[in-house]
Amino acid sequence: MPERLLEVRALDAHYGDFQALFGVSMTLAAGEVAAVIGANGAGKSTLLRCIAGAMRLRADAIVFDGEPVGDQPAHAMVARGVALVPEGRRLFPSLTVEENLQIGGQLGRPGPWNLKRVYELFPILAERRHQPAPSLSGGQQQMVAIGRALMSNPRLLLCDEISLGLAPIVIRDIYAQLPRIVAEGISLIIVEQDIVQALKTARQVTCLQEGRVSLQGDASTLTREKISAAYFGV
Numbered sequence: 001m002p003e004r005l006l007e008v009r010a011l012d013a014h015y016g017d018f019q020a021l022f023g024v025s026m027t028l029a030a031g032e033v034a035a036v037i038g039a040n041g042a043g044k045s046t047l048l049r050c051i052a053g054a055m056r057l058r059a060d061a062i063v064f065d066g067e068p069v070g071d072q073p074a075h076a077m078v079a080r081g082v083a084l085v086p087e088g089r090r091l092f093p094s095l096t097v098e099e100n101l102q103i104g105g106q107l108g109r110p111g112p113w114n115l116k117r118v119y120e121l122f123p124i125l126a127e128r129r130h131q132p133a134p135s136l137s138g139g140q141q142q143m144v145a146i147g148r149a150l151m152s153n154p155r156l157l158l159c160d161e162i163s164l165g166l167a168p169i170v171i172r173d174i175y176a177q178l179p180r181i182v183a184e185g186i187s188l189i190i191v192e193q194d195i196v197q198a199l200k201t202a203r204q205v206t207c208l209q210e211g212r213v214s215l216q217g218d219a220s221t222l223t224r225e226k227i228s229a230a231y232f233g234v
Helices: 044-052 074-080 097-104 115-121 123-127 138-150 168-182 195-201 224-232
Strands: 004-015 018-029 033-037 062-064 082-085 156-160 187-192 204-209 212-218
Touching: 004 044, 018 033, 018 044, 018 187, 018 204, 018 212, 033 044, 033 195, 044 074, 044 082, 044 156, 044 187, 074 082, 082 138, 097 115, 097 138, 115 123, 115 138, 115 168, 123 138, 138 156, 138 168, 168 187, 168 195, 187 195, 195 224, 204 224, 212 224
Parallel strands: 033 187, 033 204, 082 156, 156 187
Antiparallel strands: 004 018, 004 062, 204 212
């Protein structure tokens, strides 16, 4: 059995008086790919933010590598090996492509990922390394955001809506590189609205509906129809 890397235990999450997640639980093994799907407002991004340390929780709500870390801040989670590719990319607009990538490696965690490896993964970034990040296409900016996260040499990579707003051919090219990332021993959680893409990519799927788990299981046992019903709450 693969080593269990992540456990989310009966997670509740709030924004002030508004509760965004209700008792969400999931597990992830080392080297495994999981997809979290659901409509807008289902709580998908909130779940990733919780895992990444962007929201303060009870300590045992998130267990990473056997240790309760729910009360740890984001910088501590990066140091432990958790990296988030946020929705909307959130690159630094005043910096070049290479400078954005270098920011991801500031903590100096040991591992296989460096500028050379990121440029091998996304060769177009090597060509554009000295350009301002905002001058790139949306797909190229997404590559920079993924590369920046990889530069921290994570054990767990969280990808929030990496296909949102991109052309199908660009989505295909980005998803084609994910197996190379996982092959380095990285576990992966992808937030995705595309049911077909989620089933093709992930080994396990968690569907959220209004902040609650509406369906969960091995991707090989879930049909598109079952997920659609859980997705839309019908």
